[in-house]
Amino acid sequence: QFQLRIRQLGRLLPDSLHYLSLGEIGYHAHEGYIYLDSIRISPLHDGPEVANAYDIAVPHLYINGFDPLELLQQQQLHLDAVQLRNPRIFTRSQSEEVKRGLDSLARANLYELIEAYLQELKIDKLILLGGELMLQQQQQAPEEAFRAREVFVMVRGFVLDSAARAQPGKLFYADDIDVGMDASNYSFVLPDSTYMLQVGHIGLSTGDSRVLVSDLHLSPIAGSQAGLAPLSWEVEVPQLQLSGLNPKEWYLDGRLNLQQLRLQKPSILMRHQQLQPAFERNPYQVYAFFRQHFSQFSIADLLIDRASFREIRHPADTLRGLQLEQLSIRALGVKPDSSDFLSPDHLFYSRDVRISVKNYDFEVDELLYKGHVKELGLHTASKELYARGLEFVPQLDQATFFARYGYARDHLEFRLPDVKVERLDLDALFQNRSFLAGKLLLQGLDIQALKDKHFPEKPDKRPPMPQQVIRELPFALRLDTVEIADGKVFFQQKVPGLKKNARFEVSEMYGRITHINNDSISLIAARPVAVFNAQARLMQTGQLDITFRFPLADTSNAYEFEGRVSRMNLDEFNPLLEQTAFVFVTDGVMDKASFQVKADYLYRKKKAIYVYRGKMRMHYHDLRLQVIDKKSMFEEGQYDAKKMASFFANTFVRKNNPGASGRFLRVGKIYYKRELNKGIAGHWVQAVISGVRSSVGLQNKDQRERLIDKLRKSRQKRKLEQFQTEDAQISVEKE
Template sequence: MVRRTLPYDTSEDRGSGPNALPTSPRRPRLHRLILVAVLPTVALPIHQPPPPKRPTQHRWLWWLLGIGLVLGGLLLAASQLLDPWLRRQAEQQVARQSQGRYLLRIGSLDTKLWQGTVHLRNIRLRTAAGTSPDTASLPRLQLRLGRLDVVGVGLVALLRRNLVPIDSIGLDSLNLHLAALPKTASSQPLHVRLPVAGIRLRSLAVRHTQVRYGQLLHPTVQVGQSTVVLRDVLLNAAGASDSGRLGYAAAVAGQVRGLVVQVPGHTLRLVRGQVSSETGKLTLDSAVVHPGTPISAQRTAAIRVQTVVPHLALTGLDVAGLARRRFRADSLRLTLTHLALTLPATPPPPLHELLAAYFTEFRLGHMLFRNETMRLDGLDQAPTLRNVRLQATDVQVLPRNHSTLYYARAWAVQTGRMRATLDAPYYTLAWQALRADTRTQQLHLTNLGLTPTMDVVKMSRRKKHAVSRIVVRLSELAVAGLNYHKALRDHQLIARQLTLRNGLVHTTGDGRFAQNPKQSVATPEALAALPFQISIDRVRIRRGTVNMVYRSPRDPQPGTLSINQLAVTLRNFSNDPRRMSAAHPLTGEASGRLQNQCAARLSLRANLLDPTGRHTLSGVFTTASLGILNPMTIPTRGVAFRSGTVQRIRFQMRLDQQQAVGTMWGEYTDLKLQLLNKNNKAGLLKRVETSLINGIAVRDNNPRKPGKPLKEGQILSRRELRYSVFTLWRQGLVSGALNSVGIPKKIARNLSEGE
């Protein structure tokens, strides 16, 4: 129940107070009835909320709404007029700022101020006709752009000319032709020339771009299609000085297709390439390089290169460092299917001098180079190689770094078959496989061969003197402990051991030609005259074979002689004065079988730096029939051994540039000779001469009887410097053998020296 307060309370004294109601003793009951009847209609309205009235205090909202509608209409009308005005202003500003050199045409321009976006379509920019490229400070160009979208421009910062934030700028379907670049460029960086304090751009993308530079029909650079995306671009002084940025951008990514570049003397074609600074990876696929002049042996002023590159991958690339002339990358993998080079007429500068024009620093962690075929022209050797695999570790291109070898800490090389011309055009050098590693100091060659390109007659005629036609076959050549740093940097061949296995040397000579007027280089003293130092602790030859064929003037049938199962060990093979001396000479032993029947052992001792060529040779021949020499003596000397058996032959020789002297001890029995005529027949006259020699000069047995002293043979033969030292060894053995069988010393010497 709601308690209502009556305006006049009947319970109180009605006669007191100024508002006291008059009382009427005559009608009290009627007054109460009136109050009770009137109370519901009078008391309730007094205490309820007043009835709602129209809010006159919010009328300003209607006014604001009206004003907004009017302004919106005005802005809408202004926007319809703003876009054409901005388009005209842009076209006029380009013409004004370039002093009439450029003409700009914009197909459409659409702005949304509240969104901070600008969209342009069908943009055309070209150099005005009549502009001279010699005096223009701007490049000559023709540009067509399908669309340009600018999103999220900070209008307040733009009006205040502060650092303007922009969400993105996108360019699509760009076609650019640069006819020529300006001769002079602005020395001020881009951020200084901006009308605002700077620009902070979240992303910039240029897609579906075609570029041509140079003449219209024969461009120097042509890009079929490319895309470039830049992230977090800061165009101000801070962005320019940030070493972690590339061209104001924190990250750059791009790809190109159909690239053609004309450089002096060459054309480069690239099917596809892409690069990303975030991943630090650069890849090129299907690149081809063609020279303007075909590859040939004829050298020109510049190098000529022809190659096909299926793939190139560069990882860990510091893209930002390239702008600061700093190249750093983790690895480079380069694969070629074909490479042909013609070296320039003048040797180029060293690599560090060439790269110094582009980089102040060049570092590469690891490089792997593969090539299926390689040909190098411009050299007499003209080598060709297959299946080349080249690895380099810790590459640093520095002018002087003694810890590196050809700018790398370590190299590992593998090749397949190699062919080259040696002593052009007379010989071809080849091997089946090569392995070299600078860390393990190993060098290994398999199936090495030296093959003449012509027969001995043609070779002698071309050289105009008698030559030895040499064929070499070697199943394995191994070098251990090879100091590559000394070999390639200091031109010193220093190794612990050189091993030759399963070698064959086949020599062919023709005595019908004049002798070589030059001194032979196959001598001990010639080693001292080498233009480089050589020091090999041990040289080992295993399972070797030597075949000698000689065609004398007297007989078209050549003589033959062979040494089989040859094993040689040489120690201290050096021309280094610190290692070679009379107290520490070269020493060596050799063993083999003469004509594969007579076992022989030789010992050598030589000071390779002795200018007189002084050295000693000693040896032993064991049991054999003297008839094994007939294949050589009959066609070359007209002498046959009818009988004779050797039990043992020992000899000692001292040799120098003048002669060979020494002693031979030959133990043999039943020696009988037969002299032959030019037809290798025992004619009547030759039988008489044979009887006289066998009866008077030749000693049948040595010693003559068991228990008798052995008759020594004196070795004496003059040296001809035009012949090799091996010829002198043979002369000494022949003179000692002839003298030991009874031929007088002087006759034996003359016979040994005969050609």
């Protein structure tokens, strides 16, 4: 049992500027530990004239595992642990002195300091707990100094021996060094005095070469150059992590090569401080910054995870600022150089960039509609752009929607589960604002529309034709192929006088569009024709094959289409016939049908009218119709009038096509005059239905009236008379 205790020690340090004092030092041989209390290194003169001053206070220091025999006999010192509790470290020095000191420490072989006394020094654990740190440069005011609280340092496997002199090994001769501190009271001004940087907690681990920073905040300094720049930034990062950092390589050689830089849930605010914000295509100052501070810089994996981005535009700007939540960016192989920042093969100085935005909402069309996309992404290496869960729906219910707009328009619901763009030309996209791609895939397209004809059409409404839309886009567009898989279109229309909505449905649609191009040179030289081939289920029963051809260079917007329909019951057309011909089918089967339509201008009496003309070949049998009086069909007492009109219809329509002999096929005439205030989909339906009416014998109004006159003069006159009443006569003449 040996104990040694010495109190009140002190001595002048070799620099003759600082004094070392110890309140008490003790040694317990049986337990093998040394303790030191009230350690203090203080300057003899504490004033601004002192270039390098240190004020260090350590209340308690413990050394465990001290063996004096090992030290005396073998010149080896192996300690289990060295622990400093609640130290307070204050330094004030010139920046040049700090740099020289760090350079000397980084390049020094620490073994040279002990080799005259020890062959080996080992410390299993060196621990600093609850410390306080203040680092002040001589030209700084005390409030500008770096301050940190709750400083924690853990050094594991520290070894100094002759082998360490030849091969220094890991940083500071230790297997691992963990450092942590609370720096929330410190603000750092960037060298150009434009931005201020604040951090919360800083952590470092040399074992896995990792640096962890929490609560990082970058903000512009009021009145600085940043406050006057076209753009200013404000960034908050709850957690930033560096992996693969080699501090010695970075400090000595200026090489900063990271395995990963990860920003967790950052918040980014971009503020436009001018009406026309300046956007630099090639910001060389980014590369210049790295060249100024690093001889080499690279990041193998840069990850910005679930960021929020908000853009605030100038008050006089009419454009709305962009706002994104759950924005993620992953850049692989980041290595800044003098190339274009937006070079497609090296976008953001990276080998590959993957950008995704989740749960993005937007509003359009006078706030009547809201859009949502579950995920939007871009891969630069594979040149792919994708969207998942895209939908576009009204914000109002149907009644409020129509009443608010005041005119007949589509209450549209648009859903697209999966969209993918392949072979996207990133160079054209980022530098020329053009959209050039090899393929656009639309998977699961679902369009549902409802139109209320109780409201009038808007007088100045002029829906554009397809070629016109493509030509007048504000950007260059080229799509080699557009593919539609498993699409669906369901259209309904409320018609005055009809109890049920008129409807048209296409499902299980698969199609391809080729040669979409609005380049002015291509339109003149190649005169491309966009072709749309599609197969779909019509009204849930028949198989529809249809082809459209759109000459994109034709400024008259002429085009043509043709199609075939497989066997289906004719009563499937009732939702359309009730609206357009005011009849519905009670019986009949269509075996097959084909049609050819051309849409262009027809000149009559020096006046050009846009019409749809063509032929309908429809094979059907056993057709029977019933007429609808749209003014009185729901009024009681009008059954006889409907029955009489239905009799007329079934008398003059052709029940079988071809006829009974099967030799003569009646070819229907397609003729429909374009209504300028209606959309193109309505034109297609009306044109085809005109061919159906013509094929079965339901012609235009004049032809029907002539047929009724013939009936009155025929032997069927007696059958006619038994149904005649004054109201019925009026109804018959009108129909």
